Amino acid sequence: MSENILEIKNLSKSFGKNTVLDGINLSVKKGSVLGLMGENGSGKSTMMKCLFGIYSKDEGFFYMDGKHINFKSPRDALKNGLAMVHQELNQCLDRSVADNIFLGRTPKRFGMVDEAKIFRESEVLFENLGMNINPQTIMRNMSVSQRQMVEIAKAVSFKAKVIVLDEPTSSLTEPEVQKLFSIIEDLKSQGVSFIYISHKMDEIFAICDQIAVLRDGSLVMQKKSSETNMQELVRAMVGRELTDRFPPLDNEPGDWELEVKNLSTKYAPILDDISFSVRKGEILGLYGLVGAGRSELLESLFGLRAISNGRIEFSKKKLHFSSPQDAMKHGFALVTEERKANGMFATGSIEFNTVIANLDSYRKLNLVLSKHKMKAAADREIERMRVKCLSSQELISALSGGNQQKVIIGKWLERAPAVLLLDEPTRGIDVGAKYEIYQLIIEMAKNGTIIILASSEMPELLGITNRIAVLSNHRLSDIVETKSTNQEELLRLSARYL
Structure with a gap:
């Protein structure tokens, strides 16, 4: 059996005359974290949307656990062990945390929503993840970072085999980032795999086992993180050397x-x-x-x-x-x-x-x-x-x-x-x-x-x-x-x- 949990083969996608993805071949190993990087507009989001059935691909194949898959919708993907935490949160802000966790799959009892079970299972979920979140809290009353952690917990609750995290730490504090990394490491030990999309290179090297880079719709690099460095990543992403992270600060403040x-x-x-x-x-x-x-x-x-x-x-x-x-x-x-x-x-x-x-x-x-x-x-x-x-x-x-x-x-x-x-x-x-x-x-x-x-x-x-x-x-x-x-x-x- 293949050591890869997910394989993308020869994936291509165009919108009119604009080729967004061109013959992508990518693999994710079981129990590992693949860092996915690339400039804005390089094709990362389009590739994920094709995988999750939001877009129909023009060419190519997807394999999960060695089996050919072709999801028709994100709901179809979730049922089959593929979850995603989006950078732009889309939550029901006037409902509770527990309601958001079980949105679209609420347990029933005697034909009615089983509220007690929703809150009980949400409490167990947060306790297992080490998150101090009250399931009864209304989402609107939470900070962006807390809502982000709820979304991560929701993905875990689906018992997914592969979880895609899109800029997961963009709203998190440093302690929350470390908590997320701890959760990822724990789930890795249980065989869960991750695709970690981020522009933060220090995080990529801290948590990822492999790193893949897209540029202008093509896969230009996939390596073990231990076999590359920040300068090579930047060169792969932008197609040129970027010797300094910041420009010279040569403004002279006045009065x-x-x-x-x-x-x-x-x-x-x-x-x-x-x-x-x-x-x-x-x-x-x-x-x-x-x-x-x-x-x-x-x-x-x-x-x-x-x-x-x-x-x-x-x-x-x-x-x-x-x-x-x-x-x-x-x-x-x-x-x-x-x-x-x-x-x-x-x-x-x-x-x-x-x-x-x-x-x-x-x-x-x-x-x-x-x-x-x-x-x-x-x-x-x-x-x-x-x-x-x-x-x-x-x-x-x-x-x-x-x-x-x-x-x-x-x-x-x-x-x-x-x-x-x-x-x-x-x-x-x-x-x-x-x-x-x-x-x-x-x-x-x-x-x-x-x-x-x-x-x-x-x-x-x-x-x-x-x-x-x-x-x-x-x-x-x-x-x-x-x-x-x-x-x-x-x-x-x-x-x-x-």
């Missing part, structure tokens, strides 16, 4: 321009008495554990969250934003953390999503919207952000997550903001595209834009910021100079008020 004084918010989670200042052309990092208040602070600065006390001053003018529209009029822009939930219009085109925040600039004679101006704007941002797409009229939902993020950033760049607020701007983006976005951020800072960048990735903050403000339990713990700090100090500061 103090933005001041936040004693800021507190009205509604939970409440920010408490936060004060800081930012210089013109400075990149200020924002760090803190999940739930520390990073997103809430950015939302408060953008008029999304009501302020109960304190003030915001920009260019020596006192500001009070009652809405995001007010903030935008004063040159503020916000790239939100959850692009699917509140960063884009999924049913709209790339062009629509690019121009929607700046419509007045595309009017003809200040009256009618100019189709020519809107197309030109979309094409400009597609080129600047290097978005992989067929045209500006393509639906944004058809793009990979990383390319969606590029469109969202491009939307705000069209406004040439004076203050750009970025909440996890490179989440789910490949190493090559990250470098390009870092270059763009630094270039904007050199031109005088204030950048406030919230990130859970400490290397990112240490690589492209001038200073880092650390939040702890909705309070400002301290602000440190990036050149003179390190990861240990950031973690210590983040736990200051816990």
Whole structure:
């Protein structure tokens, strides 16, 4: 019997004249973790959708446990031992954790849903996985990271032979990442296999037994992780050498321009008495554990969250934003953390999503919207952000997550903001595209834009910021100079008020 649990042979898929997958041959060994890497748009998501029966393949074969398979739907795949945890969570937020775990397969008793059994089995599941989660909690009341862990537990509950994890740690804290790795190692010992899709190379080398790389729809590498290194992976992904992870940080901050004084918010989670200042052309990092208040602070600065006390001053003018529209009029822009939930219009085109925040600039004679101006704007941002797409009229939902993020950033760049607020701007983006976005951020800072960048990735903050403000339990713990700090100090500061 083959040592491979899953085999993909000669898989090809095209959309019109666009070849997305070209003769892919890939295998996953039993009880192992295969790391799957590639730039955004390289074909990773399309390959998984073909495997799960979401897309019909043009050519090729799938084998599981040596048997030919051809799943017609994700439900069909789940029944046959193949599960997937998606990067973009799609959960019933107004239902309990237990309801989400058993969605579509609720046990019945006397023709009625057996609620007691649902909660009992959910408790056993979380206990076995070492997760401290109450099955009765309503999903909407949980953090993104907690919801991510629920989705991972749900995949395990299907007793799957192969579990696909798509950017599983994008919303997790460091302790949660280590918990996930522990779960993976435990399940590996029970014969479960994983396909681990990630752009985080340190994680790939930490947890994966083998690594495969896609580039432009072709498999360009599959090796044991012990037989390769980070530089070879980058070269395989982007097709060129990338000697430095971050561009030179050569912006020179000017005079103090933005001041936040004693800021507190009205509604939970409440920010408490936060004060800081930012210089013109400075990149200020924002760090803190999940739930520390990073997103809430950015939302408060953008008029999304009501302020109960304190003030915001920009260019020596006192500001009070009652809405995001007010903030935008004063040159503020916000790239939100959850692009699917509140960063884009999924049913709209790339062009629509690019121009929607700046419509007045595309009017003809200040009256009618100019189709020519809107197309030109979309094409400009597609080129600047290097978005992989067929045209500006393509639906944004058809793009990979990383390319969606590029469109969202491009939307705000069209406004040439004076203050750009970025909440996890490179989440789910490949190493090559990250470098390009870092270059763009630094270039904007050199031109005088204030950048406030919230990130859970400490290397990112240490690589492209001038200073880092650390939040702890909705309070400002301290602000440190990036050149003179390190990861240990950031973690210590983040736990200051816990």
